[in-house]
Every structure is written in structure tokens, then in C-alpha cells.
Amino acid sequence: MKTVTVNIVTPDGPVYENEVTMVIAKTAAGDIGVLAGHVPMVAPLKISAVKLNKADGKTDVVTVSGGFVEVRPDKISILASSAELAENIDVARAKEAQKRAEARLQQKQSDIDTKRAEAALARAVNRIKVQEGNI
Structure with a gap:
């Protein structure tokens, strides 16, 4: 399965960077699932969890306190006011x-x-x- 690079960044710096097969996030318009090659888009995020499915079958989870997701065919960027890996909470x-x-x-x-x-x-x-x- 194809992968896409995901970066999650806050004003304090980067929180997450990895290759994933799918990103699942809650936007103001509803839940989205994004795969590699997705059409470009930008959407506001709700206070929620972002699920990051990896090629090895594992899933990373990052909390975000709002922000925006920018999707490009080869890269997904999430800009959040705060974000935290589940294991660091x-x-x-x-x-x-x-x-x-x-x-x-x-x-x-x-x-x-x-x-x-x-x-x-x-x-x-x-x-x-x-x-x-x-x-």
C-alpha cells in the first residue's frame, strides 16, 4: 500500500513526522480519511484525535486542539495550536x-x-x- 508523509506541527515545534498509509481526522465538516494521492484540500480541525495508520499495521494517535489539515498528494501537514502523542499524555x-x-x-x-x-x-x-x- 502506498504511503504519504505526515507532519504535525505546533507553535512549539514538530510533534510527529512519519510515513503512513492513512490519516483519519475530525474536521469541522465531519470525519475524513486521507490516503496517498488524495486531491489537495485544506480543512479546519476540531479538538479531537488524529489516527495515523502505518504500513506495519500499527496506529499512532495524536491529540490536536483544533488547527488545520493541509492535504497534498505526497504530504499531509497538520498545523495545531497544541498536539500530543497518546503515550505522552x-x-x-x-x-x-x-x-x-x-x-x-x-x-x-x-x-x-x-x-x-x-x-x-x-x-x-x-x-x-x-x-x-x-x-
Whole structure:
């Protein structure tokens, strides 16, 4: 099966680079699966997990906190504000972030604070699900 190079980059630097057979991601328009030779496209990503299927049958999983995916026939680039390999996720830290976000949501302050707390909660829950394999 053909492979395609995938790069996942954040403002802090590269997070992932490898040859994969398929990328599965959640865009604002829905889930996509991308193979080598796919037509060029750009799409915004949701806070979610990106699954990276490799030729050896294994799958790498990376959490992304939004961003964009750029697809070209020979390369897929994901630009995210933050991204983390599943095996690098600190679950205890993610659960603390979840508790803080839930507490902020119960305070019901301004709309801006509510939206920030909802986004923080979504990121924390995403990280926990990915690390526990519930994706």
C-alpha cells in the first residue's frame, strides 16, 4: 500500500513526522480519511484525535486542539495550536484540567469565560479519552 508523509506541527515545534498509509481526522465538516494521492484540500480541525495508520499495521494517535489539515498528494501537514502523542499524555494533569474547567463552568461568569472553559474541558476530555484508548 502506498504511503504519504505526515507532519504535525505546533507553535512549539514538530510533534510527529512519519510515513503512513492513512490519516483519519475530525474536521469541522465531519470525519475524513486521507490516503496517498488524495486531491489537495485544506480543512479546519476540531479538538479531537488524529489516527495515523502505518504500513506495519500499527496506529499512532495524536491529540490536536483544533488547527488545520493541509492535504497534498505526497504530504499531509497538520498545523495545531497544541498536539500530543497518546503515550505522552499525563492523565493526572488532564483530569485536573477537567476539574478546573468544570468548576469554571459552574460559576457561570461572562460568555467569554464560559467559552474558554468549554474549550478547556473539551481539550482535557479529549486527552483523557485518547490516553485511555477510548477514541
